[in-house]
Amino acid sequence: VDTLIRNGLVVTCDAKGTVKRANILIEGNRIAQIDKASEQKTRVPARMVRVIDAEGAAVIPGFVQSHVHLCQTLMRGHADDLPLLDWLRERIWPLEAAHTEKSLTASANLGLLEMMLAGTTSILDMGTVHGQDAVMSACATSGIRAFSGKAMMDAGEGVPKALRETTKHSLQESDRLAKYWHGKADGRIGYAYAPRFILSCTEKLFRELASRLHAPAVASASPLFHSHAAEHPEERKTVRKLLGKDDVDLLESWGFFGDRVVLAHGVQLTERQMKRAAELRTRFVHCPSANLKLGSGIAQVHKMQALGMQLALGADGAPCNNTMDPWVEMRSAALLSKITAGTTSLAAEHAFRLATIEGAKTLGIADRVGSLEVGKRADLAIVRLDGAHAEPSDNVYSKLVYACRSTDVTDVFIDGNAVVRSREHTLLDNDRVVHAARAASKQQRDRAGL
Numbered sequence: 001v002d003t004l005i006r007n008g009l010v011v012t013c014d015a016k017g018t019v020k021r022a023n024i025l026i027e028g029n030r031i032a033q034i035d036k037a038s039e040q041k042t043r044v045p046a047r048m049v050r051v052i053d054a055e056g057a058a059v060i061p062g063f064v065q066s067h068v069h070l071c072q073t074l075m076r077g078h079a080d081d082l083p084l085l086d087w088l089r090e091r092i093w094p095l096e097a098a099h100t101e102k103s104l105t106a107s108a109n110l111g112l113l114e115m116m117l118a119g120t121t122s123i124l125d126m127g128t129v130h131g132q133d134a135v136m137s138a139c140a141t142s143g144i145r146a147f148s149g150k151a152m153m154d155a156g157e158g159v160p161k162a163l164r165e166t167t168k169h170s171l172q173e174s175d176r177l178a179k180y181w182h183g184k185a186d187g188r189i190g191y192a193y194a195p196r197f198i199l200s201c202t203e204k205l206f207r208e209l210a211s212r213l214h215a216p217a218v219a220s221a222s223p224l225f226h227s228h229a230a231e232h233p234e235e236r237k238t239v240r241k242l243l244g245k246d247d248v249d250l251l252e253s254w255g256f257f258g259d260r261v262v263l264a265h266g267v268q269l270t271e272r273q274m275k276r277a278a279e280l281r282t283r284f285v286h287c288p289s290a291n292l293k294l295g296s297g298i299a300q301v302h303k304m305q306a307l308g309m310q311l312a313l314g315a316d317g318a319p320c321n322n323t324m325d326p327w328v329e330m331r332s333a334a335l336l337s338k339i340t341a342g343t344t345s346l347a348a349e350h351a352f353r354l355a356t357i358e359g360a361k362t363l364g365i366a367d368r369v370g371s372l373e374v375g376k377r378a379d380l381a382i383v384r385l386d387g388a389h390a391e392p393s394d395n396v397y398s399k400l401v402y403a404c405r406s407t408d409v410t411d412v413f414i415d416g417n418a419v420v421r422s423r424e425h426t427l428l429d430n431d432r433v434v435h436a437a438r439a440a441s442k443q444q445r446d447r448a449g450l
């Protein structure tokens with residue numbers, strides 16, 4: 001079924017930042033036309049067409065969340081108020097070690113449901129060590145566009161036995177997953193190798209990944225490489241003590257850098273490291289809520305962008321946020337920037353682009369998604385602009401960034417498919433997903449003895 005979305009205010013996020021009242025015609029998985037509503041030019045072909053009236057609403061590119069952990073959604077509310085390394089060792093790792101394929105499916109479905117209802121259409125996800133097929137499969141079934149990959153952990157203090165793997169096994173299992181999943185579901189699913197962070201991975205592991213990353217045959221459609229770096233001040237101290245340098249400097253010397261590498265956080269980056277990341281084209285993901293909740297600090301987004309770094313936004317995991325709401329991250333990023341770089345920094349339109357087209361650039365998929373343009377894949381959301389909390393302004397970016405919320409999203413399309421209609425997911429049953437998550441979370445905590 002093709003879809004005609006009528007009379008919406010289309011926020012394109014194209015190079016000119018065009019905003020116009022128009023009809024959008026979705027044919028198959030692509031945007032076929034964006035025409036001014038008044039001109040009535042939109043061709044309605046003989047095929048079946050679903051018509052959606054978007055009067056009073058904006059039509060926006062779907063949000064791109066470039067750092068999340070679907071495997072942690074079950075841990076929401078069970079790891080509050082702890083600093084990063086304690087949070088990992090006392091709660092997250094023992095709980096991840098207690099996952100089964102069933103609990104991973106329940107966790108992924110809950111996170112996917114939450115994010116997609118809020119207008120998220122693309123994610124970059126980091127899994128846990130075992131059972132990653134369950135997460136990849138949940139992504140494929142939910143209709144989302146996703147890069148995901150198993151966490152790689154071949155070292156580290158305080159890592160539970162069940163999560164500790166040999167370098168060889170970690171690489172073998174990751175290669176198997178990449179070979180099987182990369183490009184699946186009509187190209188909606190991509191693989192992302194995920195060495196967790198420098199304290200849980202050996203130099204050998206990173207060097208092996210670098211050899212895959214810089215292999216001559218690597219094309220733009222190749223897997224991504226996803227890790228955490230420069231997150232928390234205590235973590236930085238530990239890394240310096242153990243390894244003698246900062247994580248980003250070591251990763252560079254081991255060959256782990258470049259435009260297929262996406263690193264979460266960057267809160268602790270020095271100006272020299274920011275310049276270097278820009279030169280090497282290594283991408284970073286700003287996760288404002290997680291950085292605040294774990295006491296990591298505030299990333300210097302304004303400075304990073306001024307120095308030419310490619311940035312995106314992400315909610316990180318449910319236990320360090322605790323929502324996975326792209327609206328909260330976008331608003332928080334804009335507000336925090338006022339504190340670090342002054343009131344005029346990261347203005348509303350700029351923050352909105354960070355949550356959409358800049359995310360797509362970060363994941364290397366901006367040729368397909370991230371903006372509403374004829375020929376691109378139809379990944380978009382319809383958002384009510386007329387809630388009491390958003391009226392009476394007629395500045396659409398002001399509404400979207402500072403006033404709108406996830407419950408204003410009524411419809412979401414990914415690859416031309418209606419994955420959310422009238423605030424309901426069309427492929428995941430809300431009650432069943434929540435019920436399964438409650439049961440699986442209780443069993444997981446019992447297994448972990450928490």
Ligand SMILES: [Zn+2]
Binds near residue numbers: 069316
């Ligand atoms: Zn993370």
